[in-house]
Amino acid sequence: MEQIGWGLGASLTLASLPAMARERAGVMDNKKLNIALCGLGRYANVLKGGLAASQSCRLAGIVTGTPTKAAQWQSEFRIPDKNSYTYQNFDQIVSNPDIDLVYITLPNGLHKEFTLRAAKAGKHVIVEKPMAFTEKDCQEMIDACRKAGVQLAVGYRLHYDPHHIELKRLGQHKVFGQVRLIEASLGYRLAGIPPDDWHLKKAIAGGGPLMNLGVYCVQSSRYVLGEEPVAVTAQFGPVTMPDLFKEVEENITWQLYFPSGAICTSSCTSNCNVDRFYASADEGYFELQPALSYGPFKGRTSQAAFNFPVVNQQAAQLDDIARHILANKPLPAHISGEEGRKDMRVIEGIYQAATSGQKVDLTS
Amino acid sequence: MEQIGWGLGASLTLASLPAMARERAGVMDNKKLNIALCGLGRYANVLKGGLAASQSCRLAGIVTGTPTKAAQWQSEFRIPDKNSYTYQNFDQIVSNPDIDLVYITLPNGLHKEFTLRAAKAGKHVIVEKPMAFTEKDCQEMIDACRKAGVQLAVGYRLHYDPHHIELKRLGQHKVFGQVRLIEASLGYRLAGIPPDDWHLKKAIAGGGPLMNLGVYCVQSSRYVLGEEPVAVTAQFGPVTMPDLFKEVEENITWQLYFPSGAICTSSCTSNCNVDRFYASADEGYFELQPALSYGPFKGRTSQAAFNFPVVNQQAAQLDDIARHILANKPLPAHISGEEGRKDMRVIEGIYQAATSGQKVDLTS
Structure with a gap:
């Protein structure tokens, strides 16, 4: 790895x-x-x-x-x-x-x-x-x-799926040059979920799709770039299922800014299914779809399709x-508590940015 | 059509x-x-x-x-x-x-x-x-x-490309149900462009990639949803080529909010190549990549690949x-000046939102 x-x-x-x-x-x-x-x-x-x-x-x-x-x-x-x-x-x-x-x-x-x-x-x-x-x-x-x-x-x-090991290699080794833009989004439509499901309760879920799914978008951008984000902007989306989303966000979008100048834009949502990762670098792109769920994943670069075995991630x-x-x-290190701490630092920054409407500095 | x-x-x-x-x-x-x-x-x-x-x-x-x-x-x-x-x-x-x-x-x-x-x-x-x-x-x-x-x-x-005619049909006829999330991005890496190129001059270009390319992202979201956005948030990205991007933005991200609750997130950039459109609806997705350039386009739904002839759009x-x-x-109507006016209303709102850091109301 x-x-x-x-x-x-x-x-x-x-x-x-x-x-x-x-x-x-x-x-x-x-x-x-x-x-x-x-x-x-x-x-x-x-x-x-x-x-x-x-x-x-x-x-x-x-x-x-x-x-x-x-x-x-x-x-x-x-x-x-x-x-x-x-x-x-x-x-x-x-x-x-x-x-x-x-x-x-x-x-x-x-x-x-x-x-x-x-x-x-x-x-x-x-x-x-x-x-x-x-x-x-x-x-x-x-x-x-x-x-x-x-x-x-x-x-x-995800660190145990060959598709993601390849994403890391392509990004960190700059196989297609410097990565400039990442788009990584994950969501599941929760219409029909019982209103008392714990995912809808702030005290036990901690938040909505950002808290539940956001680490996958955040972390994949971090390990593909091999950098820590320095700032973040974020926006809560509208609530389309008000009977369900009374305590936690239904959807959220954010933008992470990295020291190299790269940006990662993401959506996490509970109002539709989405599961994709895309990175554009100077000489090509690479992407997965499905990308961040349990798989099986499907990927390609601007040159060729990925051809990796399906593994049981767990x-x-x-x-x-x-x-x-x-x-x-x-x-x-990639599965350490320290990794979890770094991800949670970013997640906290995303919530802070969405709540305040201000860009949040992640370096201090 | x-x-x-x-x-x-x-x-x-x-x-x-x-x-x-x-x-x-x-x-x-x-x-x-x-x-x-x-x-x-x-x-x-x-x-x-x-x-x-x-x-x-x-x-x-x-x-x-x-x-x-x-x-x-x-x-x-x-x-x-x-x-x-x-x-x-x-x-x-x-x-x-x-x-x-x-x-x-x-x-x-x-x-x-x-x-x-x-x-x-x-x-x-x-x-x-x-x-x-x-x-x-x-x-x-x-x-x-x-x-x-x-x-x-x-x-x-784009209205004359069968791939986009199909996007409109899929979105407006709700073939996969209501569209909830659109991701539409377009960019070309301009590293190496002469510093005196008119695209870099505010007076003659009017802006950077948003002004030059943004209408494709804005309009495709509008015609796939068949709705006009009611609000927008936006963010200027960092300048990685300061010798070139002195007057116009190098890259920009934005989020359009539609009456149905649908969101469109977009990047327009001059620091990398990106050309993709994706829509997630209740019962499936549809996407193009390449999507917004001169083509030839390649598309698929969650069920099958598109199979349309290559046409000369022009x-x-x-x-x-x-x-x-x-x-x-x-x-x-879809190529009328009125369409251009509607797109420019949104583009102006995007610039206003990115400059102010505030969500801009597009209904008043």
């Missing part, structure tokens, strides 16, 4: 891992990484396929507030009662040697709390995006995991995380 | 044509429309192909300030001296029965002056886009042509204009 211009960030070095974690890693030689899924909603069901296809992970435990889900998952994955937790007794996981890592797929508003609790229980953590609602919370989560001697990853699955991500943790190696 | 939701605007009715024009139309039965090209720059050379392929037009005269160009064009098209004008003696065209129409391909800043002079000389007019620099000037040009009893068209070539446009004028019929 290309790392040009893409700093290692705050990833751990082997020496920095506390003794407890090193010992545990030693114990795990030649075994699978035992994962507890925390939150058995929609994305947990997506991860089922990833876990099934994974070579190095085993679903060893669950955390859920719904007894019927517990029964169903326990049966399907042969999970013993002692590895099935509720949100109330979750902290008892500290004394469960069957669990190495907690994968948090809860609604957004619970990401921080359960990351802190999992870290305190001495378990490695994968937290789904958005990592938290603020950069400050992300930092708190990073610090808590470091202090506890556990590794922290954000579920940045399985590839889980296996890479397992390989690193089982070998007692720090996780790759 | 679909006209659903696309008003007839201020197109002339037959009865409204003054007697002089009706008589002239009668005289022209069974003959070609005789055109004088005014301004022999880059686009005049593009039009050469259109004129050659046209069945109903004849290049009968020229207007140029460059004697060498006059000699070359006169020789190539066997144009007699009496049909070759300079900008100084152009008004004498009033007494030249060999010329029916003046096609103005001058730099932007001369569009208004020569439209008024051609109208005063009793000649029909095609003026290239942008029609003028302000909505007020467009109105003045419309009024002058109406008063003179001549027809006025803007060189809106020839099709010239022939349609000729057919209408020769039959003494008012020109189609």
